[in-house]
Amino acid sequence: MEIFFQQLVNGLTIGSIYALVALGYTMVYGVLKLINFAHGDLVALSAYIGLVTVMQLMGALSPVLLIIATFIITMILTSLGGLILERAAYRPLRKAPRLSAVVSALGASMIIENGIMLIWGPMPRIFPASAVPNANYNIHGVYISLMQVLVLVISFILMVALYLFVNRTKLGTAMRACAIDQDAARLMGIDVNKVIVTTFIIGSALGAVGGLFIGMYYRGIYFNMGWIYGLNAFVAAIIGGIGNIPGAMLGGMLLGIFNAFIAGYVSSSWSLALTYVLLIVIMILRPTGILGERVAEKV
């Protein structure tokens, strides 16, 4: 039973990270109907930005301030990256065939990935261990580290904030309107460009938090990690129902817990394959994801 709860805690931690990254995919898909393949690499970039910031500021600030400063700087810089991405690679293709935008996204992903490699080199980099104090709490035999608490709490706060933003504010309502019908939203006086830019900023900022967590939790970061974390997060978004914000959170959590149990009970060499078996099964049984709505074909 202790193994069960231990894996549950680990799964929830990984799941929160997946959920944060998945939100970036799902929000962009909701508004633009585009799979933003470069999002995973943006997450990898954010981990590197975070690493540089921690190295620069370490010693100059107290630990709490250091973490706060790192998060804020990384979120701002990554959002800037998302903004440039949208402006340079996606906006010129908004009227083009859908697949052209996919190729453009793949091109952007290649640029970021190889850019990281050129700047920081092909070898893995290690996050300094002292960035977050290594404290463990023992709750009835289940170990939970300070980092895990941090991941769970910050993710929860960010997700609640996002939920409130999307459902309670004017800009959030505009975002939902654009997701349903862009032309109609434009006719209602919504500035669609502003909404899309906002989507990219929020998505990239959440991805940046995810990337920082990956760096601080797993410690090792490498230039092409965007692919694998991005794909897993993307699978999470699909499982929850792509374009659906609570779906991405749910999908991320489910995927994290599933991964942790596979690694704990079955075997870690098959965990990636089983993740995708789960995806395929869900696609066959419920093609629009768990919370996705079935769209009737219009004639």
Add this chain to the structure above:
Amino acid sequence: MNTKNIVYYGIFLFSLIILPFFLNSDWVSVMTTFIIYSIVSLSQDIVLGRAGMFDMGHAIFFGLGAYSTAILNMVYGWPILATIPIAIILPIVASIILAAPIIHLRGDYLLVTTIGFNIVFTQALKNNVFGITGGPNGIFGVEPLKILGFVFSSQLSIYYLAFFILLLTLIVIHNLETSKPGRALHYLNLDSLASECIGINTRFYRLYSFALSAALAGLAGVVFTLQFSAVSPGAFNFIQSVLFFTIVLVGGPSSIPGVLLGTFFMFVVPEIFRQFAEARYLVFGVAMILIMIWRPKGIWPVKFGRIPNYLTKE
């Protein structure tokens, strides 16, 4: 096919025939791989460009062909010639079994599911499933092909073998274009609902396109195994599928010269700039974005019949 096209294809094929005499052996090997990748891209184009299904797992069928030749030869001791039919039939069967339950999915969902298939496939190869795939290192030391006493062991002979298969592929695709299944695929790509209303069995033709492209990719896989006399999971992973997917879209969907040009651009051009080792893929990403911005329908888009311009403009 009109006279102009015959002349163009004649020049293209003739230059491929005489090309090895002007190149050193390294470049002949690059060109052989170029031809193999062209065959796979042309087969990917049947599903992606002609039938309009977002298949991002095409490396599975390429890999199945390559691995079945390697396994049958190395583990069971079959001669290479005898493995070729299996390397074609196995991908066909696999494509039908894999595609049948997901064929009705809408665009992006199909794309994600095929990515899933590809990752499961590569993981199975890496984990040495059934103890015959050789694990992460793959299988090496595959025998050369022997036909009537002639051994295809030199680089040049494999080049011409690949060339022959490319020719075969071009004939198959040309026949497809001018036959009933090809027209059916064209209609269901343009409007699947309308094509169903005029009596096209869309499900059957979608599976048909998967099976046909899997067969061609499997055959290309055989040549791939013969060229490197080795197979490894890395050659058939999801990134390779992305490459084939991109080749078709950069070149121009359902356009044969487009796909060939796309393969050249995505595969041979990086080889030419090998001395810039690391920076080249960065430039490459920029080029992909720019091509899509300037030519959203590919470098060499396809033209269908004599439709007046004012009708095709959106």
